[in-house]
Amino acid sequence: MKPYVLGIDIGGTNTVFGIVDARGTVIASSSIKTAKHANIEDYIEELYTEVTRLLTTNDAVDKINGIGVGAPNANYYTGNIEHAANLNWEGTIPLAAMLEEKFNIPVAITNDANAAAIGEMTYGAARGLKDFIMITLGTGVGSGIVVNGQLVYGHDGFAGELGHLIVKRNNGRACGCGRTGCLEAYCSATGVARTAREFLEIRTEPSLLRNIPIAQITSKDVYDAAMQGDQIAKDIFDYTGTILGEAFADMTVFTSPQAFILFGGLAKSGELLLKPLRAAMDRNMMTVFKGKPKVLLSELKEADAAVLGASALGWEVKPIEQA
């Protein structure tokens, strides 16, 4: 096995890539603008040029075991990106095949949350865990489910959309997925901001949050206010953590994980979120599972996490079959 892998994280704005060793050290990294290229061929051309430059500078040419890619709507089975709303390229893009042909290195792709789960299992808080659920709390809520040491892809490659569990069956908030009441509509950064607007409308007490134009309040503003002791802001975190903890209790009857691992902006809220979360989990947990699943925070550095997660797939690739 060659000594390095290449991790590529494709976001709507930037594509970040890095050379990673077996211990999870990012040897070197760089980035290009994803959005610059309306055409996928042009994008791959620039990516190839810049990756080659990085490999050459770091004496890593011919030392890459595999390329792992994290991208929105990426399907591990087919190697395709399918109708990703945040990317310029329409329809189905055979990304793994295109990259493999260009680089002549085996490529595996998956979505961002699955990549995060594999990264955590390979280098982070989930080392040694065979059953856990990765939850990414960002603009949306993503998830990667690991059962018996293997990522759950489902029969079509799209399993693990736990941000779209229904947590409010009636009169739930509209979700980006077109339905209502999804976990993501409550427990993402956007969800927290929506809760802030709701609470400020309904309640009459003074709050630091009233100093901000209501449409512009972010989850960071709510965090800052809560840290200054603002009651409404603290209640918003209680509300968010409670819904998340109830959902974790439900997820536990499914795969009985050893741990939930949190990653993303909201995960940095610490006890503001974790205290109500753990309390709600415990209150709602089926007896046989009580006290068993832990809630852990990601151990990957935020700046490196996306590249590390993607790169971990590069250890699992199969060699390219020679024709």
Next chain:
Amino acid sequence: MKPYVLGIDIGGTNTVFGIVDARGTVIASSSIKTAKHANIEDYIEELYTEVTRLLTTNDAVDKINGIGVGAPNANYYTGNIEHAANLNWEGTIPLAAMLEEKFNIPVAITNDANAAAIGEMTYGAARGLKDFIMITLGTGVGSGIVVNGQLVYGHDGFAGELGHLIVKRNNGRACGCGRTGCLEAYCSATGVARTAREFLEIRTEPSLLRNIPIAQITSKDVYDAAMQGDQIAKDIFDYTGTILGEAFADMTVFTSPQAFILFGGLAKSGELLLKPLRAAMDRNMMTVFKGKPKVLLSELKEADAAVLGASALGWEVKPIEQA
């Protein structure tokens, strides 16, 4: 590999066991009373005597590859039965080890719903499926989850308690598990009878069900009335199927199964249950999964299913290590 397996299904009242061949034919079967023995050693003694009699009569001594056992609260990993409420034996019973010592044949045990899933995968409607969810609709609601061809046991052996997903977060019905609002409290045979009592209390129209003392109504009575065109009885099935379909849509975002396979008394209600179930699944399904998971009925004969399911584990056992 030897030509037969032995399946043992331990219920609260009866223990049924049978010799099964590789094609899923039950060569011969028999039973003993579980409840007769307050003492586990006495129970195993009688089981051994009767199994040996069956094996001898059918020329199957020394032809058993493994013994598979389905039992309440049976833990695949530890081989123990742990605090099973429906069995006489208290505490933790090392059942697999005790049977293995007595029979000198390798033994694997799991709970009834997991055994049903393995049986369906080995001999029934799930042959060739790698991702499916088995749902047993009996007195309770049980489940066995298969991901990538493997049963999901979770880190503690107790995964797959989908009957205890919360389907009604507030003011839900009390459940046997000590919580409220579980799927099982609505979509089991008992749940249907409870819905009948609720509907008959709330509504005023005439109904065939009013001819039965309200405390004695069973799901079978509701089925019979619905088949005669009784509106309240039909509405009860609509209500049940809708809740089950909503839950199936939620389960789909978890493991993206190819199929849900239904087994048990209520599954025999046919379109009365399946029509509202499929409609609710479709209405609540996240777009990416729409139209993908099928709802199938078990293909195992009811009389044989429990023994067949348990027996299938007998093909997976590891040989006993000789000291």
